[in-house]
Amino acid sequence: MSWKTLDDMDFAGKTALVRVDINVPFEGGAVSDMTRINAVLPTIRDISAAGGKVVLLAHFGRPKGKVVAEMSLQQVREALSDALGKPVAFAADCIGGPAKKAVMAMNSGDVLLLENTRFHAGEQQNDPMFAASLAALGDIFVNDAFSAAHRAHASTEGLAHLLPSCAGRLMASELQALDAALGNPTHPVIAVVGGAKVSTKLDLLGNLVSKVDQIVIGGGMANTFLAAQGKPVGKSLCEHDLAQTALEILTKADEAGCMILLPVDLVVAREFRANADNEVVTECPEDAMILDAGPASVAAINAAFASAKTLIWNGPLGAFELDPFDAATNAAAQCAADLTKDGKLVSVAGGGDTVAALNRSGAAQEFTYISTAGGAFLEWMEGKTLPGVKALEG
Ligand code: AMP
Numbered sequence: 001m002s003w004k005t006l007d008d009m010d011f012a013g014k015t016a017l018v019r020v021d022i023n024v025p026f027e028g029g030a031v032s033d034m035t036r037i038n039a040v041l042p043t044i045r046d047i048s049a050a051g052g053k054v055v056l057l058a059h060f061g062r063p064k065g066k067v068v069a070e071m072s073l074q075q076v077r078e079a080l081s082d083a084l085g086k087p088v089a090f091a092a093d094c095i096g097g098p099a100k101k102a103v104m105a106m107n108s109g110d111v112l113l114l115e116n117t118r119f120h121a122g123e124q125q126n127d128p129m130f131a132a133s134l135a136a137l138g139d140i141f142v143n144d145a146f147s148a149a150h151r152a153h154a155s156t157e158g159l160a161h162l163l164p165s166c167a168g169r170l171m172a173s174e175l176q177a178l179d180a181a182l183g184n185p186t187h188p189v190i191a192v193v194g195g196a197k198v199s200t201k202l203d204l205l206g207n208l209v210s211k212v213d214q215i216v217i218g219g220g221m222a223n224t225f226l227a228a229q230g231k232p233v234g235k236s237l238c239e240h241d242l243a244q245t246a247l248e249i250l251t252k253a254d255e256a257g258c259m260i261l262l263p264v265d266l267v268v269a270r271e272f273r274a275n276a277d278n279e280v281v282t283e284c285p286e287d288a289m290i291l292d293a294g295p296a297s298v299a300a301i302n303a304a305f306a307s308a309k310t311l312i313w314n315g316p317l318g319a320f321e322l323d324p325f326d327a328a329t330n331a332a333a334q335c336a337a338d339l340t341k342d343g344k345l346v347s348v349a350g351g352g353d354t355v356a357a358l359n360r361s362g363a364a365q366e367f368t369y370i371s372t373a374g375g376a377f378l379e380w381m382e383g384k385t386l387p388g389v390k391a392l393e394g
Helices: 035-049 074-084 096-104 121-125 128-135 169-183 202-208 220-228 240-256 295-306 327-341 354-361 375-381 387-393
Strands: 015-019 053-057 089-091 111-114 140-143 165-167 189-193 214-217 259-261 266-269 278-281 289-293 310-314 346-350 369-371
Touching (some): 165 169, 165 387, 169 369, 202 240, 214 220, 220 240, 259 295, 289 295, 310 354, 327 354
Parallel strands (some): 089 111, 189 214
């Protein structure tokens, strides 16, 4: 895997088309979470400092190829400008006259945000004409939107074939972290796969059994495995129809020499709510539901972490939004964080609710890398080729 970075390009006097993911949440008319904006600042600053003109391409919401006023990126411009500490100009269309005029007005080091690329149907269709209209605006394509790299759209994939291309800072660090965890990791590698359902993670498990040495299966999906092994799961969330699939995954893991760790004790309750009465059991009673892994399971997981060199984590070990059923997730996350801090473990996590679960545990800061990319992170874990990344390899 090889791709160019900002350091391989000469931006002086050039116009860089920079694909970013600033699809940020809004509350009460203001950006309510700056994470994605802050994450792309290093790329913007570095190109700007190198004398380049920075033209930002991004999507916002799902306007489906039409102009939808509530999905205008104009609303994000001010927050971006404040975070950057310099003016950000705006063009009311990402191609054609308004875009050309705005680019013409730029000086070296300036930053321009173009309107939502998804206002044009050609974006999601990866239409060559639309990609060519974007390419006509600049000299170099910089992709800094790993989280959109699983989509083959004009601004994430098509453009890379039309202009000299490279990865931005965020994209490069994301690719490096994921390569260290799954592409070219130091063994033993342990994966944690938790969350609600096996059905959404079949491809992921199928890929992991041949790549990692151990997999901790947790959360609601562990119930499906326990049931497949003939263990009682009471009223737990469980995909009984996937029993055969679960057994096939266990066999495949066995053949590949990948050890599977399922919970050995369980925290059960009679109600799915915070602070519901609960107990630790080894077998789920008929009228109860499993909401977390028990302390013996956590001890086994922590021991497994201690003998691993690399950890890749997706999905919580229990119903983490409900106190105290976040206990196993929190304790295992803390153990991974401590081992990482001591230099004993490379820990990478991401996808879906994982970031929220690890943030809640308070241990996220110490992880080697936490990816904020949802779908793209999962597809990477599934072993799929990400079109936006492949196009950069060129
Ligand atoms: P996912 O999006 O697949 O990563 O699943 C995350 C969701 O799984 C969270 O909302 C958790 O509350 C839920 N979850 C995890 N363990 C359980 C469980 N034992 N029973 C019900 N829901 C669970």
